[in-house]
Amino acid sequence: MPVAARERALAASSGCPSAPGLAFDFGPPANETSLGIVALAAALLFKNGQTTERMAVTVERLGHGLGLPVRVLPDWDKLTIEIDGTSLSQTVPTKPLGVDMNRVLAVSKVIDRLCDGSLRLEEARPALLSAGNLPPVSTLRFTSFAATGAASLGVIFGALEMTSLILIAVSAALGALVRRCWLSGLGTNPFIQPLCAALIAGSVAVISSTSLHLPSSALVAFCPCMVLVPGPHLLNGAIDLVRTRIALGIARLAYAGVVVLMICFGLLLGLTAGGAVPPAAGSSAPVPFLADVIAAGCAVASFGTLFSMPWRTLPFPIVAGMLGHAARWALISLAGTNVATGALAACILISIIVTPVVDRLHLPFAALGFSAVVSMIPGFFLFTAASAVVALISAGPRAPITLLTDIAVNGVTAILVILAITFGLILPRMLLERCHS
Structure with missing residues (x-):
């Protein structure tokens, strides 16, 4: 699209004034001030989880409102904002490690006020800094919803006895407390928190496997770790790859992969330190339709809370997640489809429901979309495959052939489900964006 046409389109979408032949002739000091505001936004x-494409469009819209035809060049550890036709640019060091929907929503509102003229330029920086420094959800809410989310995933995967669900909830709550109250003040390394939380999950699982001999000991180990899976980073990385931002997409996926590796390492370390053998996941009990759908809604609410989603926006992903999970349950239980096909169909439905809400409320698609599909994330299969790998190494030449089968089946299933979720969410999103462009 030509620059002038893109400017008019940005102005029309944002409510910013525009006129044919608009000249960007502010002096250098004014340009530098405006550029600093754009770079901060x-x-x-x-860094708070907005998708790269939506961030770029929003920033270009803000630049247009301030009289600057800006262009965004994103990288993993920095953003470069350039003014087309000039030598002015600004590089901001930042990394997309966080997911905080409340901050994204607040920053988007400040940008809207700048565009419609209700906020003066000299007031923009304090307003943006205030929006970007909003506190996360309270420790009590964070801990209780982490426990609820892990227990809900336990129900979905077949842990229907109360003792197992209580252990899952306690394990997830302890991990959340340690992450929020202790580890958050020890440093900025993003891998320490999931490692330690998974270590706690493995230690708690030792109780269920050695002392209580629960039939769902594998789920007691795995479900608290599923709360730690970096789903938004996986989705954002996949979206960047599809949009040919190859370097950024690979960096995001590599980061998410290292987090998953730390989760697996922490879980297995906790199990082996307690003298327990990594639990073998047996066939899960069939889950009734109503229990499955309600548990999916609870899981969506929990992950929305973990991503600092405001209370008033939680009903949208909850409804989408429950509808999608109902469709998945019907396809798997009634139509006899496999897990990956059920996840693909459910995610297409969820993406169609979520996309208009995300665009209207300026929320991060990856975070809200992942919240809605979190109950389908194949963490169970990933951790089962990892446990089988450890068991294979321990057994050595005496390892039964079933271990190799478990590794192959669970590993391939996990990969197929991840691909189904990714494409099921991304493709409708991109098609709907194209239809409205």
């Missing part, structure tokens, strides 16, 4: 959106 871009960094706040980027």
Whole structure:
């Protein structure tokens, strides 16, 4: 699209004034001030989980409102904001490690006020900094919803006895407390928190496997770790790859992969330190339709809370997640489809429901979309495959052939489900964006 046409389109979508032949002839000091505001807004959106494409469009819209035809060049550890036709640019060091929907929503509102003229330029920086520094959800809410989410995933995967669900909830709550109250003050390394939380999950699982001999000991180990899976980073990375931002997409996926590796390592370390053999996951009990759908809704609410979603926006992903999970249950239980096909169909439905809400409320698609599909994330299969790998190494030449089968089946299933979720969410999103462009 030509620059002028893109400017008019940005102005029409944002309510910013525009006129044919608009000249960007502010003096250098004014340009540098406006550029600093644009760069700050871009960094706040980027580091708090907004998708790269939506961040770029929003920043270009803000630049247009301030009289600057800006262009965003994103990288893993920095953002470069350039003014087309000039030598002015600004590089902001930042990394997309966080997911905080409340901050993204607040920053987007400040940008809207700048565009419609209700906020003066000299007031923009304090307003943006205030929006970007909003506190996360309270420790009590964070801990209780982490426990609820892990227990809900336990129900979905077949842990229907109360003792197992209580252990899952306690394990997830302890991990959340340690992450929020202790580890958050020890440093900025993003891998320490999931490692320690998974270590706690493995230690708690030792009780169920050695002392209580629960039939769902594998789920007691795995479900608290599923709460730690970096789903938004996986989705954002996949979206960047599809949009040919290859370097950024690979970096996001590599980061998510290292987090998953730390989760697996922490879980297996906790199990082996307690003298327990990594639990073998047996066939899960069939889950009744109503229990499955209600548990999916609870899981969506929990992950929305973990991503600092405001209370008033939680009903949208909850409804989408429950409808999608109902469709998945029907396809798997009634139509006899496999897990990957059920996840693909459910995610297509969820993406169609979520996309208009995300665009209207300026929320991060990856975070809200992942919240809605979290109950389908194949963490169970990933951790089962990892446990089988450890068991294979321990057994050595005496390892039964079934271990190799477990590794192959669970590993391939996990990969197929991840691909189904990714494409099921991304493709409708991109098609709907194209239809409205």
